[in-house]
Amino acid sequence: MTALAIGAAGGLVVPPGHGRTLNTRAQHVTFKVTGEHSRTASTFEVVVPPGFDVGAHAHGQSEELFYLLDGELDVLAFEPLVRTRDSWREWESASGQRTVRATPGTLILVPAGCPHAFANPTGTPARMLFQASPPPDHERYFEELMEILAEAGEGGEVDHAAVERLRLRYDIDQITPLRHDAGRPGGS
Numbered sequence: 247m248t249a250l251a252i253g254a255a256g257g258l259v260v261p262p263g264h265g266r267t268l269n270t271r272a273q274h275v276t277f278k279v280t281g282e283h284s285r286t287a288s289t290f291e292v293v294v295p296p297g298f299d300v301g302a303h304a305h306g307q308s309e310e311l312f313y314l315l316d317g318e319l320d321v322l323a324f325e326p327l328v329r330t331r332d333s334w335r336e337w338e339s340a341s342g343q344r345t346v347r348a349t350p351g352t353l354i355l356v357p358a359g360c361p362h363a364f365a366n367p368t369g370t371p372a373r374m375l376f377q378a379s380p381p382p383d384h385e386r387y388f389e390e391l392m393e394i395l396a397e398a399g400e401g402g403e404v405d406h407a408a409v410e411r412l413r414l415r416y417d418i419d420q421i422t423p424l425r426h427d428a429g430r431p432g433g434s
């Protein structure tokens with residue numbers, strides 16, 4: 247069964263396992279709802295492998311929502327007292343917030359301008375539903391990011407300068423580096 251639009255003014259039904267998928271060793275992203283379908287948000291299913299760390303970052307204009315379906319991720323969504331450039335894992339907010347171990351059912355809402363990050367420190371993949379508003383910038387960003395990650399190849403080093411240039415084009419302030427060492431929890 248493929249995605250179905252119902253009637254002239256109908257909605258969209260995307261069955262399990264359907265949607266356009268971008269896949270590298272570092273991430274697996276399936277586009278469920280795109281700017282073609284919605285003016286308000288793009289929706290993706292993302293599989294985060296062991297060892298992947300998106301790095302702390304903030305969006306000037308975009309709002310994001312993450313809902314963990316399977317597995318565990320370390321997450322944060324707050325402005326820290328001090329923005330260290332190498333790692334976000336020890337950050338703390340003025341109110342005492344710290345990194346949280348998200349489990350299935352955890353929802354993270356990230357308003358524009360709020361630093362946030364997620365990483366998979368476990369030995370098993372995590373799966374989450376992810377929304378970005380407004381579309382379609384995150385769709386284009388994912389496509390270009392996947393190209394960069396694919397170029398790193400198995401065990402290769404991610405071109406951090408290319409990721410930084412990409413993120414600047416898509417209004418993303420990268421605070422700590424993206425790291426990917428699929429297969430080794432906590433790797434960088």
